[in-house]
Amino acid sequence: MEKKVHLIFSIVMSVFMILIMSFVVTYMNIGWTDQTINKWLESFAIAWLVGFPLLFIFAPIFKKIIVQFLSK
Numbered sequence: 001m002e003k004k005v006h007l008i009f010s011i012v013m014s015v016f017m018i019l020i021m022s023f024v025v026t027y028m029n030i031g032w033t034d035q036t037i038n039k040w041l042e043s044f045a046i047a048w049l050v051g052f053p054l055l056f057i058f059a060p061i062f063k064k065i066i067v068q069f070l071s072k
Contacts, residue, residue, distance in 0.1 A: 006056070006059070006060065007056070009059075010052060010055045010056040010059060011052065013055060014048060014051050014052040014055045014056075015048065017051070018044055018047045018048050018051045018052075019044055021047070022040055022043040022044040022047050023040050023044075025043065026039050026040040026043050027040075
């Protein structure tokens with residue numbers, strides 16, 4: 001069950017964060033044009049391919065480190 005929760009959490013969190021961040025960065029770089037949505041979705045796709053695996057791999061490691069740090 002824990003692995004399923006981690007997978008679903010990683011998918012939802014990465015989509016949410018990367019969707020927002022890729023829009024903000026795209027908008028800041030090109031403003032609102034007729035290409036903004038296309039560029040945003042292209043940026044999102046690339047960023048998600050990088051961001052999801054990173055979150056999936058490193059979230060448990062960081063969680064463990066933080067729990068150990070806060071337990072002291």
